[in-house]
Amino acid sequence: MKSFKNHFSLIIALFSILFSIQVFMIVERSIDAYKQNLAKNYTVIVVSQKALSKDDLFGINKLISESDELSAENVIKRLSTGMNKKNVDLLKLSLPKFYKLRLSYYPSSDELKQLRKDLLKHRYITKIEDFSHNHDTTYKLLLLLKGIVSVFSIVVMVVTVLLIFKELKIWQYQHNERMSIMGLFGAASWLRSAVLYRLAIVDALISSALTFVAFTYISSSRWIVEQFEYIGIKVTIFDTLNDFLILLAVSMILSIFLVMLIVLGHKEEV
Amino acid sequence: MDKVIIAKDLSLSYSNNETIINKANFSINAGSFVFITGASGSGKSTLLKSLFGALKPKQGSLVVGGVELKGVSNKRLNFLRRHVGIVFQDYKLVKEWNIEKNIMLPLIINGYDKNVAHNQVDKLLQHVRLKHQAGKFPKELSGGEQQRVAMARALSHNPILILADEPTGNLDDYSSQLIWNLLEGASEQLNTTIIVVTHNIPQTMNIDYKHFHIEYGSIHEVV
Numbered sequence: 001m002k003s004f005k006n007h008f009s010l011i012i013a014l015f016s017i018l019f020s021i022q023v024f025m026i027v028e029r030s031i032d033a034y035k036q037n038l039a040k041n042y043t044v045i046v047v048s049q050k051a052l053s054k055d056d057l058f059g060i061n062k063l064i065s066e067s068d069e070l071s072a073e074n075v076i077k078r079l080s081t082g083m084n085k086k087n088v089d090l091l092k093l094s095l096p097k098f099y100k101l102r103l104s105y106y107p108s109s110d111e112l113k114q115l116r117k118d119l120l121k122h123r124y125i126t127k128i129e130d131f132s133h134n135h136d137t138t139y140k141l142l143l144l145l146k147g148i149v150s151v152f153s154i155v156v157m158v159v160t161v162l163l164i165f166k167e168l169k170i171w172q173y174q175h176n177e178r179m180s181i182m183g184l185f186g187a188a189s190w191l192r193s194a195v196l197y198r199l200a201i202v203d204a205l206i207s208s209a210l211t212f213v214a215f216t217y218i219s220s221s222r223w224i225v226e227q228f229e230y231i232g233i234k235v236t237i238f239d240t241l242n243d244f245l246i247l248l249a250v251s252m253i254l255s256i257f258l259v260m261l262i263v264l265g266h267k268e269e270v
Numbered sequence: 271m272d273k274v275i276i277a278k279d280l281s282l283s284y285s286n287n288e289t290i291i292n293k294a295n296f297s298i299n300a301g302s303f304v305f306i307t308g309a310s311g312s313g314k315s316t317l318l319k320s321l322f323g324a325l326k327p328k329q330g331s332l333v334v335g336g337v338e339l340k341g342v343s344n345k346r347l348n349f350l351r352r353h354v355g356i357v358f359q360d361y362k363l364v365k366e367w368n369i370e371k372n373i374m375l376p377l378i379i380n381g382y383d384k385n386v387a388h389n390q391v392d393k394l395l396q397h398v399r400l401k402h403q404a405g406k407f408p409k410e411l412s413g414g415e416q417q418r419v420a421m422a423r424a425l426s427h428n429p430i431l432i433l434a435d436e437p438t439g440n441l442d443d444y445s446s447q448l449i450w451n452l453l454e455g456a457s458e459q460l461n462t463t464i465i466v467v468t469h470n471i472p473q474t475m476n477i478d479y480k481h482f483h484i485e486y487g488s489i490h491e492v493v
Contacts, residue, residue, distance in 0.1 A: 178364045186351030187379045
């Protein structure tokens with residue numbers, strides 16, 4: 001029973017860490033997916049006095065990935081009522097050119113400012129509309145969420161690592177006598193602490209398996225999938241192979257590292 | 271005759287720097303049976319601790335089984351300890367292991383084959399008259415029985431040297447006699463060097479032995 005309690009404490013602590021890591025990864029993926037969505041739908045409108053080639057526009061800033069000239073027909077139609085053909089042709093010539101620019105990714109506020117600056121430096125470009133305000137609010141909200149989740153994850157990890165350390169100290173106390181006795185008969189350090197390593201590895205495996213089960217269930221939950229569909233993004237909540245391997249590696253490394261600290265801190269008692 | 275232990279100007283002290291043993295010179299031949307006596311706090315156990323490297327020499331030289339213990343590496347120390355058997359007054363048995371596994375410990379550490387180890391443990395259990403207790407745990411045995419287990423463990427890997435710290439200190443006369451018989455047997459039949467730290471040398475010793483006495487930090491042989 002006592003041994004089960006010891007295992008349970010370490011498994012729960014490791015599970016908490018793995019859970020917070022996976023939540024952090026989901027938030028990270030959501031933000032990336034949202035950024036890609038933004039970049040796909042986001043355009044900057046540029047008004048130029050003269051026609052600009054694609055090369056002209058691409059050379060202004062590396063962010064620009066596509067450019068399309070907007071047709072001025074609608075404007076001309078609206079203004080040309082009652083005009084003769086000659087005047088309409090003159091109007092066509094005097095109207096500025098409109099370009100719709102797509103960006104390779106959704107830029108940060110600073111990058112957007114720099115883009116505006118670079119575009120306005122061009123001698124023919126007179127006006128820019130970047131519609132950034134609409135997108136920025138949601139994006140900044142997501143970044144805030146990411147910040148909060150990061151802080152939360154770090155706090156969970158620190159507190160849990162301290163709890164694990166305390167738990168392993170209890171293990172050390174329990175195993176100290178046996179380790180000392182083995183040392184008296186010349187057992188190498190790895191052999192003396194083999195039980196501790198074995199326990200830590202088993203607990204790391206169990207906690208990884210629990211996290212696997214939890215996130216496999218969560219990722220198949222209709223409600224969760226719907227929430228992401230509402231925001232208009234598609235996110236891999238749990239990649240069965242890659243995520244499991246990451247979580248397994250984290251729990252193994254963490255538990256083995258903590259056992260190593262305990263083993264190094266062991267002092268022979270005679 | 272080969273020397274198992276050679277001490278030259280050996281000084282021992284704990285971290286508080288108080289010198290317990292001061293510039294001791296002595297040597298012990300292979301196969302000898304040696305008693306070390308002295309008053310409480312004279313440094314008998316300290317000297318014994320130094321013989322298996324639990325306390326490193328502060329000054330001088332201490333060579334045990336060909337291994338210089340001053341500044342010895344953990345690897346060399348483990349090598350030495352694999353060839354030494356130790357018996358303590360408080361037995362130092364692993365509580366969560368049964369008697370059989372406790373006796374098997376040095377064999378596991380020395381990498382013995384499982385079958386060989388089992389046979390060896392079987393023989394020793396018979397030798398210390400605990401065959402019927404093999405599956406029991408230390409807390410289920412009396413003090414005398416636990417010390418016999420500790421003796422069997424110390425003998426299991428045919429060590430070159432057995433160190434015993436007050437091995438009968440907590441035992442009744444009957445159990446004490448059994449332990450002395452086992453130590454005598456090991457000395458006579460296996461030619462193992464045996465060093466026993468004790469307050470009193472038993473009157474019933476049937477073999478030749480050497481006697482060192484510790485007083486005021488110095489060691490001298492009692493002839």
